[in-house]
Amino acid sequence: MAKRCIFTIEMAHNLVLYHYEGCGPCRRVKDTLRELGLEIEWRDIHQSEEALQELLTVGKLQQVPCLFIDGKPLYESSDIIRWLREHYGKTATPALTSGI
Numbered sequence: 001m002a003k004r005c006i007f008t009i010e011m012a013h014n015l016v017l018y019h020y021e022g023c024g025p026c027r028r029v030k031d032t033l034r035e036l037g038l039e040i041e042w043r044d045i046h047q048s049e050e051a052l053q054e055l056l057t058v059g060k061l062q063q064v065p066c067l068f069i070d071g072k073p074l075y076e077s078s079d080i081i082r083w084l085r086e087h088y089g090k091t092a093t094p095a096l097t098s099g100i
Contacts, residue, residue: 011038011040012087013069013070013087014068014069014070014071015038015040015041015067015068015069016040016041016042016043016067016068017029017030017033017040017041017042017043017065017066017067017068018043018045018051018054018055018059018064018065018066018067018068019042019043019044019045019064019065019066020044020045020046020047020064021044021046023064023065025064025065025076025077026064026065026077028077028081029065029067029077029080029081029084030042032080032081032084032085033084036084036085036088036089038084038088043055045062045064055073058071058072058073059073059075061073061075063075065077065080067080067083067084069083
């Protein structure tokens, strides 16, 4: 059987992305999350009044994308992408698996 290298990432931070569908900057952040193999919680502020209220209460702005990092908001897609790459772009460790 062929072996494939799968990258696993241990999350060092609690990450939650506030977004809404159709938001271009949000899509860029989500694409980066997929590229880095990160699975985090996404909260759509157009689908959940609770998510919107959390964003307004903690972040004080109704602006997305917003990445909560250990409960602290980070705005602007370019800043979020930069942070993700700095913290998770090189920390993936390969794990050999067979038959996948």
